[in-house]
Amino acid sequence: MNIYDIAKRSGFSIATVSRVLNGSPNVSPKTRGKILDVIRREDYTPNVFARGLGLNTMRMVGILCTDVSDTYYAKAVSLVENCLRQKGFDALLCCTGSGVDRKKKYLDVLLAKRVDAVLLIGSAFQEDTDNSHIASAAQQVPVMIINGLVELPNTYCVLCDEGTAAYENISLLCDMGCRRILYLYDVLTYSGCVKIEGYKKALTDWKITPDPLLMLRVPKSIEGAKAAVEKLLSNAVEFDAVMASEDLLAVGALKALTAREMRVPVIGFNNSVIAEACTPSLTSVDNRLETLCPTAVDLLVRLLSGEEIPKKVMVPAQLVERDTLHIAT
Amino acid sequence: MNIYDIAKRSGFSIATVSRVLNGSPNVSPKTRGKILDVIRREDYTPNVFARGLGLNTMRMVGILCTDVSDTYYAKAVSLVENCLRQKGFDALLCCTGSGVDRKKKYLDVLLAKRVDAVLLIGSAFQEDTDNSHIASAAQQVPVMIINGLVELPNTYCVLCDEGTAAYENISLLCDMGCRRILYLYDVLTYSGCVKIEGYKKALTDWKITPDPLLMLRVPKSIEGAKAAVEKLLSNAVEFDAVMASEDLLAVGALKALTAREMRVPVIGFNNSVIAEACTPSLTSVDNRLETLCPTAVDLLVRLLSGEEIPKKVMVPAQLVERDTLHIAT
Numbered sequence: 001m002n003i004y005d006i007a008k009r010s011g012f013s014i015a016t017v018s019r020v021l022n023g024s025p026n027v028s029p030k031t032r033g034k035i036l037d038v039i040r041r042e043d044y045t046p047n048v049f050a051r052g053l054g055l056n057t058m059r060m061v062g063i064l065c066t067d068v069s070d071t072y073y074a075k076a077v078s079l080v081e082n083c084l085r086q087k088g089f090d091a092l093l094c095c096t097g098s099g100v101d102r103k104k105k106y107l108d109v110l111l112a113k114r115v116d117a118v119l120l121i122g123s124a125f126q127e128d129t130d131n132s133h134i135a136s137a138a139q140q141v142p143v144m145i146i147n148g149l150v151e152l153p154n155t156y157c158v159l160c161d162e163g164t165a166a167y168e169n170i171s172l173l174c175d176m177g178c179r180r181i182l183y184l185y186d187v188l189t190y191s192g193c194v195k196i197e198g199y200k201k202a203l204t205d206w207k208i209t210p211d212p213l214l215m216l217r218v219p220k221s222i223e224g225a226k227a228a229v230e231k232l233l234s235n236a237v238e239f240d241a242v243m244a245s246e247d248l249l250a251v252g253a254l255k256a257l258t259a260r261e262m263r264v265p266v267i268g269f270n271n272s273v274i275a276e277a278c279t280p281s282l283t284s285v286d287n288r289l290e291t292l293c294p295t296a297v298d299l300l301v302r303l304l305s306g307e308e309i310p311k312k313v314m315v316p317a318q319l320v321e322r323d324t325l326h327i328a329t
Numbered sequence: 330m331n332i333y334d335i336a337k338r339s340g341f342s343i344a345t346v347s348r349v350l351n352g353s354p355n356v357s358p359k360t361r362g363k364i365l366d367v368i369r370r371e372d373y374t375p376n377v378f379a380r381g382l383g384l385n386t387m388r389m390v391g392i393l394c395t396d397v398s399d400t401y402y403a404k405a406v407s408l409v410e411n412c413l414r415q416k417g418f419d420a421l422l423c424c425t426g427s428g429v430d431r432k433k434k435y436l437d438v439l440l441a442k443r444v445d446a447v448l449l450i451g452s453a454f455q456e457d458t459d460n461s462h463i464a465s466a467a468q469q470v471p472v473m474i475i476n477g478l479v480e481l482p483n484t485y486c487v488l489c490d491e492g493t494a495a496y497e498n499i500s501l502l503c504d505m506g507c508r509r510i511l512y513l514y515d516v517l518t519y520s521g522c523v524k525i526e527g528y529k530k531a532l533t534d535w536k537i538t539p540d541p542l543l544m545l546r547v548p549k550s551i552e553g554a555k556a557a558v559e560k561l562l563s564n565a566v567e568f569d570a571v572m573a574s575e576d577l578l579a580v581g582a583l584k585a586l587t588a589r590e591m592r593v594p595v596i597g598f599n600n601s602v603i604a605e606a607c608t609p610s611l612t613s614v615d616n617r618l619e620t621l622c623p624t625a626v627d628l629l630v631r632l633l634s635g636e637e638i639p640k641k642v643m644v645p646a647q648l649v650e651r652d653t654l655h656i657a658t
Contacts, residue, residue, distance in 0.1 A: 029355070074397055092422075
């Protein structure tokens with residue numbers, strides 16, 4: 001709501017409302033009282049004295065991520081915060097953890113702060129069955145999702161084509177002669193789903209029937225992934241390459257393989273600092289946060305200035321080759 | 330400034346100021362005008378309508394860190410944000426990058442938002458010669474520093490005893506028989522200085538003269554540290570153990586050593602995810618963010634409710650032993 005709405009709802013002119021907000025003495029106490037009643041009733045709470053009139057914006061964008069201690073989300077938050085700051089917006093950060101209830105709650109927290117828009121980091125924000133929390137927020141302010149896909153009114157997405165990246169990784173490994181490719185994943189978010197679909201489609205195109213034993217859901221930790229791959233090896237389940245939905249899982253697999261002196265190609269996703277840190281260094285899909293984040297902020301700012309923007313922008317991923325790709329087998 | 334200050338400065342009673350802020354018609358236009366003049370002049374900008382009177386707080390704490398994409402800072406921001414949220418405070422995040430000018434600027438940005446307090450993450454916020462930016466912020470709101478030390482009025486510190494940790498690491502390595510211990514560091518922040526002092530003091534106590542060649546400043550990256558250690562090895566500078574001020578640097582050293590099939594004990598600092606990711610896994614000093622962050626938030630909230638709190642709380646660090654400590658040499 002802005003000064004025009006107050007004028008409309010109170011039945012007075014914009015000039016009169018402006019005089020009240022400015023504290024001008026040239027308004028009758030009765031008129032002033034009526035206008036302030038409307039302001040209170042409609043919960044109009046901008047810093048009118050500081051911000052001038054008609055500009056009902058806090059120039060503040062709410063950023064929601066499930067966990068900023070995750071290296072991938074941290075990088076995105078860092079990039080987004082810097083881009084927003086350059087455009088003159090503040091970033092109000094909420095880390096929600098998982099669970100739809102907490103996501104709902106923190107969206108409400110941000111909306112109560114009268115942020116101009118909400119920016120969701122990662123597809124972990126979506127739920128399989130129920131996106132009403134996002135729909136309901138989008139009724140109040142624009143919602144921009146970075147690397148997730150939600151198709152609802154007033155929601156916008158800037159995402160990386162990870163499905164094609166997964167497809168291309170598998171095609172590359174098949175082309176190198178691999179036939180039994182282990183796929184490790186943790187959660188089936190939107191991003192998780194497109195990756196596994198890309199995996200299956202590539203195998204099918206190579207006339208390989210996907211083996212359910214080779215699609216392994218593991219905990220999101222190095223230790224968890226390592227233990228799961230060790231168990232697979234103990235059970236004599238054979239595989240000749242590994243792709244993982246997250247670098248952490250790929251590093252866990254790498255540790256299990258190294259312990260048995262097994263060497264097969266391994267590809268991770270996210271191109272995080274741990275891909276560089278592990279030995280052998282990890283080949284990983286870069287999902288282009290350096291492009292996604294500035295693009296998302298730029299579009300959002302244009303939207304807030306009244307421009308029309310596309311509902312969805314998708315950029316290609318990029319495979320960063322390191323030691324684990326052409327590994328001696 | 331609150332309603333009492335407005336009353337005092339305008340010369341009217343609190344009841345009259347309250348009537349103006351509530352939009353009551355029982356105030357003469359002249360009185361109203363004078364009171365609103367004071368409010369504007371003093372830049373009093375709380376959301377009076379929404380928040381009720383006398384409660385001049387946004388319940389918002391500004392968090393400043395140099396770079397939230399750094400895994401250590403990201404973890405601290407995540408912990409602090411969650412603790413603040415639990416206490417009913419919002420977190421306004423600013424990532425400043427380095428350079429005193431940007432730190433000053435973003436402190437001003439936060440203060441202009443009327444945050445209740447400022448929380449600085451890490452000693453990178455301090456400058457060797459000039460802490461006037463912190464002093465000046467602390468004249469307006471309390472400043473809490475997590476893992477840094479600034480001794481100024483209205484500033485408070487919760488920090489980990491990294492100096493003693495460095496001393497104990499070196500003593501442990503000396504006790505294991507090491508005599509030429511390489512120390513890698515990137516910046517001489519407060520945290521950087523106490524670590525190098527601990528290093529020197531332990532050597533002196535073991536009657537070893539610190540060798541300037543073995544105190545090596547390197548870039549803060551795996552590649553940078555790796556290249557520096559490779560150069561040292563090429564120049565035939567001998568060492569029998571490594572301590573690094575940051576896990577990234579330790580991993581770089583580890584990579585240089587592994588490439589030459591050299592095995593010496595390596596100890597990092599920060600106990601980050603990359604300490605677990607690298608092979609062999611890295612022994613690292615945990616500087617107790619899980620304790621520092623809740624303690625800092627708890628103290629800050631108590632301070633804001635009018636309690637007295639200690640100027641400085643220091644907790645001991647904890648060495649997390651992994652493969653690189655008792656490594657076969």
